[in-house]
Amino acid sequence: MPTAFVHGNPETSLVWGPLVRELVTYGTAEPVLLSPPGFGAHVPPGFGSTVEEYRAWLVDELERFDEPVDLVGHDWGAGHLYAVAATRPDLLRSWIADCAGIIHPDYEWHPAAQTWQTPGEGEALIAQMVAMTGEDFVASDDIPADLAPQIAAQFDEDMGRSILAVYRSAAQPYMRELGDRLGAAPRTPSLMVHATADRYTMPDLAPAVAERMGSEVLELADAGHWWMWERPAQAAAAFVDFWSRLG
Secondary structure, eight states: OOEEEEOOTTOOGGGGHHHHHHHHHTTOOOOEEEOOBTTTBOOOTTOOOOHHHHHHHHHHHHHTSSSOEEEEEOTHHHHHHHHHHHHOGGGEEEEEESOGGGGSTTOOOOHHHHHHTSTTHHHHHHHHHHTOOHHHHHHHHOOOTTTHHHHHHHOOHHHHHHHHHHHHHTTTTHHHHHHHHHHHSOOOOEEEEEETTOTTSOGGGHHHHHHHHTOEEEEETTOOTTHHHHSHHHHHHHHHHHHHTTO
């Protein structure tokens, strides 16, 4: 079955490297790595980088496959995945996603996101981030040391503008309403990645979201936001097991 991965912010598809290498050891085909516009991919003319435009972009990408896809999403990639699962579940055989807390009714955006959502302050923070080095990202965001230089090298003004647009379009109540839409949608086999030390997504909310969506849970105790770099072997084993049981 085709498998596609979609990443988030402030990343490119390089974020999947360790996990993909582990999956290949199981004999799985390499997944198609989908890069959202502005995050390692060109921003088309007229593309405003809003949540609804990213949902439409991902729908277009998935419609290119000849059959439903096993979709994996991380960070905003998970957000885009949830939007597709809520509106076009016919495109998915299954889905795996992290950051489940973001669609819980009680979710509040983390401090950096709230700054990006604030005109003026958001632009100032983005300007600082464009100038950051890999060492700066490690110090400020707990990004793994061997991933951070790659993020710093790819963080440009297009990514910055995309960050501002997507977060401003996702101000509450958008995320809790997305959770309601997903909760009401037809069920698709799903696995929630519960990284218990992800300080951006209110991880204590994740189990309740998984229960609401009828999802299996992969708990990665003490793993942070970039669990695919911290626990790639554990995640790969769980993914292969999950997919093998879909028939």
